[in-house]
Amino acid sequence: MRGFMDWLMDPKRRGPMLVTPAILLLFVMNIFPLMWSFGLSFFHYKASSMKPPRFAGLYYYEKVLTDPVVWERFQTTALIVSLSVLVQMIIGFALAILFSKKFPMRREILMLILTPMMLSFVAVGVFFKLFYEPTFGLISQAFMVFTGEPLALLATKWGAILGIVIADAWMWTPFVMLLVLAGLVSVPNYLYEAAEIDRASTWERFKTVTFPYVKGLLLLALLFRTIETFKLFDVVYIITAGGPGSSTETIAVYVYRMAFQFFKTSQSSALSYILLFVVIVLTNLYLYFVNRREQEA
Amino acid sequence: MFGRAKKKRAIREAGWGHTVICTIIGLIYFFPVLWIILTAFKTRQDALATPPSFLFTPTLDNFLRVFYRVTTDGEQLSTGMGLFFFNSIFIAGAGVLLALIVGTMAAYGFSRYPLKGNDTYLFVILTTRMLPPIVVIVPIFLMFRITGLSGSYIGIILLYAMFNLAFSVWMMKSFFDELSTDVEDAARLEGASEWKVFFKICIPQLKAGLAATSVFALILTWNEFLFALLLTGSDTRTVPVAMARSMGGQLGVDWGLLAAIITLFLIPVFIVTYALQNHLLRGVTFGTVKK
Numbered sequence: 001m002r003g004f005m006d007w008l009m010d011p012k013r014r015g016p017m018l019v020t021p022a023i024l025l026l027f028v029m030n031i032f033p034l035m036w037s038f039g040l041s042f043f044h045y046k047a048s049s050m051k052p053p054r055f056a057g058l059y060y061y062e063k064v065l066t067d068p069v070v071w072e073r074f075q076t077t078a079l080i081v082s083l084s085v086l087v088q089m090i091i092g093f094a095l096a097i098l099f100s101k102k103f104p105m106r107r108e109i110l111m112l113i114l115t116p117m118m119l120s121f122v123a124v125g126v127f128f129k130l131f132y133e134p135t136f137g138l139i140s141q142a143f144m145v146f147t148g149e150p151l152a153l154l155a156t157k158w159g160a161i162l163g164i165v166i167a168d169a170w171m172w173t174p175f176v177m178l179l180v181l182a183g184l185v186s187v188p189n190y191l192y193e194a195a196e197i198d199r200a201s202t203w204e205r206f207k208t209v210t211f212p213y214v215k216g217l218l219l220l221a222l223l224f225r226t227i228e229t230f231k232l233f234d235v236v237y238i239i240t241a242g243g244p245g246s247s248t249e250t251i252a253v254y255v256y257r258m259a260f261q262f263f264k265t266s267q268s269s270a271l272s273y274i275l276l277f278v279v280i281v282l283t284n285l286y287l288y289f290v291n292r293r294e295q296e297a
Numbered sequence: 298m299f300g301r302a303k304k305k306r307a308i309r310e311a312g313w314g315h316t317v318i319c320t321i322i323g324l325i326y327f328f329p330v331l332w333i334i335l336t337a338f339k340t341r342q343d344a345l346a347t348p349p350s351f352l353f354t355p356t357l358d359n360f361l362r363v364f365y366r367v368t369t370d371g372e373q374l375s376t377g378m379g380l381f382f383f384n385s386i387f388i389a390g391a392g393v394l395l396a397l398i399v400g401t402m403a404a405y406g407f408s409r410y411p412l413k414g415n416d417t418y419l420f421v422i423l424t425t426r427m428l429p430p431i432v433v434i435v436p437i438f439l440m441f442r443i444t445g446l447s448g449s450y451i452g453i454i455l456l457y458a459m460f461n462l463a464f465s466v467w468m469m470k471s472f473f474d475e476l477s478t479d480v481e482d483a484a485r486l487e488g489a490s491e492w493k494v495f496f497k498i499c500i501p502q503l504k505a506g507l508a509a510t511s512v513f514a515l516i517l518t519w520n521e522f523l524f525a526l527l528l529t530g531s532d533t534r535t536v537p538v539a540m541a542r543s544m545g546g547q548l549g550v551d552w553g554l555l556a557a558i559i560t561l562f563l564i565p566v567f568i569v570t571y572a573l574q575n576h577l578l579r580g581v582t583f584g585t586v587k588k
Contacts, residue, residue, distance in 0.1 A: 015412050021399045029456055111571055122520070170326075252431045
């Protein structure tokens, strides 16, 4: 036993040894299921039936890629992602500028704005479902004050999309704000002093001093939020469940329904892989920027 | 909040006027949370009132109803919510603890013994967090069904540990990377064993890092919904799943009750968020951005 321990703790082996449990856990719970699902996508298989899988080749990929419904879901997702991320970037940036100044009670007020990010998606979904309620929901009631008509926001396609975007953007604006804030506070003071000597206008000061410092982080926030929003499931599932009709069904909700409502296991696996491909491209972009930032620092 | 940066703050100090503006904006932003908390203290009539009632007599009835419901015979029955709260705490706690142990070990390995190929592993680990959960959920569902892990604590705990692994490895690595190795080397020269170096020298210096990492992992796990929805049974169900289920009632949604559940569910998160403001940035970006 002693000899084995010494063998294990040999400096040559120490690095790999320390890393092994993590890799093992990852393999069992992630890599292996990933490969399984990859395999499934090439077979005819229904998780709800007992029939053994039959080889299908690229049948499901062809089916998924030529399916107009899939393209529609991707468009819906892209639409929600771009709207939500855009709103987050703008408001997040504005909030960061506001909070980059030093003022009394800053920490306490910041707390108010950071809370949504820490909430459960389900809770946020419930909040907004309550607000969007046509009869006693706050938004409908506010709308009534101005127009006299109640507002069933979730009854129309665009209303429902707006509803999801508001909830998601509300939840994640603090994230963008935090990243931008980190950039803003890292601007060295002497640059502002120099700009003052040059009598630079506020806009020039922003363009030449502030912006270059936050540019990298802004891009990072953009990519990070894009990747995360692409996976959007819980909020949609709770607020609209993809409705009305299927007008707010994101790709994640679509895969979920395909896999667990219709038990089209193979087809959902194939579609998952196409979704994975998109996310990997985005992730690589993200890492490229992270590495570049590290080299700059 | 950003300690070092405070000194080189570029923008001149703003005064109380700024505080007022920011408080108003903060309150508008916080309003949805506030409204839910208020709703939790309302009776059914107040909760559904038009126009919305801002002034009402608060009641604790909803909070009691989270745990007990009274039958028509006046009998008190447990709603099971107590168990679901316990499940949330237990599953999140165990999952995070496991991820933290395994992840810190790995982070130490990656940080101190840079080997060829390690970057690939680190990349693979990160991608697992970027991965849409929906991609692996079908095989995990099948795997759990075959092995009988479905509806068990151990299955979901292992899964959550894997979930938090990417996060704890990257975040802890960024903390280890910042630590100077001089003290460690000096201790080794003095003849300290590797165990001693790790536990007596590294870990005490990383207390803040460990706390931040675990708290972030806790929030992620605490709020997880999709896997919990599919992989927990009636005995291991977590609060988010129970919440989503109670949305679809026959008699319409019981908003007061739901608001009370959410309010209770919020308390830990509130405490935690306040405690960890200083580490928020590194946490939300998995340690890939340093302050």
